[in-house]
Amino acid sequence: MLEFETTNVWNHSIYGYLFLKYMPPLSDYAEAILYHHSSWKDIQNAHIQYGDYAAMIHLADRMDVAFTYHSGSEALIKLLNKSKALFRPDYFETAIQCIKNHSILPQLIDHSYRAENFKLCKTFHPSTKEALDYLKMVVYSIDFRSDHTVTHTINTVAIAVNIARHFHISEDELENIYLGALLHDIGKIAIPLSILESPGRLNDEDMFIMRTHVEETGYLIKGIVPDEIYQLAMRHHEKLDGSGYPEGLCAHDLTFPQRIVAVADIVSALSSRRSYKDPFPKEKTLSIIEQMGKTQLDPDICQYICTSYDQIMEDTDNSRIQVIDMYQHIVSEYERMMSQQHLATANSI
Ligand SMILES: [Fe+2]
Ligand SMILES: [Fe+2]
Ligand SMILES: [Fe+2]
Structure with a gap:
């Protein structure tokens, strides 16, 4: 258990720490993520805020790994006992009691713990601002997976608005x-990086996988967001002439707001860097939009893009710059922290 996942714990711990640090809703808890693979002794020595949370996550993480590889309560307890010294003693005792007396393992196996989780989640009532911050955090975590998509969602949002x-x-x-x-590309969380970052045109098989991001989006948000929002996200690759996906809908199926998001997504993709292309110059972007406005995209929206492109791009700059700034901070701080010897040598638990 201890060998597993402990040789390279700092890269994801540092990334998780920085990600939380720069995101408003959970920035106070960032250090707890940084130390979530550290022993209780190291956590105490670090004098961090919410060290108890780091200790709790550490224990839960190790229990999960042990549970995955050694099913059965007794095997799990035996394994955990071997590394008892790493954990905060009262948490450790509680965990053992949970396994022995509160049937935590059967609940994990038959997923009945989820009902309890949902019940707990329902007691959390974020303000609108907090809810938006959480949502942005999830969206950025997906866009930041690849250097090429960092600002895609936020550009799409700004252009659509x-x-x-x-x-x-x-x-x-x-x-x-x-x-x-x-939310439109939230399903990209399920698309492998090798496809998201593919340097050339995707082959048929990869393109098929790439296109499943729409269904994945639906899977994630159906029943959770109002139907209008669900449909807006689900239809961003549909085209007026029926050549889009996933359903091949036609003009009469697509509302004006849905057409707006579809155009915004394409303008964002054309005007930005992608793994397979540099940002297209204004002229090329506009000639594609003009062409698509003849059959595939809403002609009025396309005409507006063509006549007001500079002003639209200027308007979107503000949101774009903020996100790029955040991303660059995360990347440069990540590199700095990874190169620090004291972290690199402390990575064996
Ligand atoms: Fe971890
Ligand atoms: Fe998409
Ligand atoms: Fe998109």
């Missing part, structure tokens, strides 16, 4: 567009 404002969309619908655009 700009278009919606231009067409005097109601405030309620504007909010839906904002959230639908924010």
Whole structure:
């Protein structure tokens, strides 16, 4: 158990720490993530805030690993006892009691613990701002997986909101567009990095996998967000002439807000760097949009893009710059921390 996953714990611990540090909703807890593979003694020596949480995550993490490889309560207790010295003593005793007396293992196996988890989640009532911060954290965690998609979602959101404002969309619908655009690619969490970062055009098989991100998005948000927002996210690759996916819907199926998100997604992709291309210059982006506006995308929206491109891009710069800044901070601090000898040598638990 101790050999497993302990030779290279710092890279993901540091990344997790920085990610939380720069995200508003959980920044206070960042250090607990940094030390989530450290012994209780090391956590105490580090004098961090929420060290008890680090100790709790550490123990839960190790229990999970031990449980995965050695099923059965007795085997698990035996294994945990071997590394007892690493854990905070009262947490360790509680964990053993949970295994012995509260049937924690059967609950993990038959997933009945989930009902309890959901019940607990329902007692959490975030403010609108907090809820948005959590949502952004999830979205950035997906975009930041690849250097090439860092600002894709936030660009799509900014472009979609700009278009919606231009067409005097109601405030309620504007909010839906904002959230639908924010969630539209959340299913990319399920797409392997090798495909997200593919340097050339995707082959048929990889393209098939890439396209499943829409269904994955649906799987993640169905029943959790209002139906309008779900549909906005699900239809961002549909085209007016039926050539889109996943359902091949047609013009009469697609609402104006859904058409806005579809155009915003394409403008964001064309005007940004992708693994397989540099950002397209304005002229190339606009000639593609103009062409697509003839059959595939809404002609009025495309016309607006073509006549107001510079102003739209200027408007989106602000959100883009903030996200790029955050990403660059995370990357440069990550490199600095990884190179620090004291962390590198402390990585054996
Ligand atoms: Fe970990
Ligand atoms: Fe997409
Ligand atoms: Fe997208």
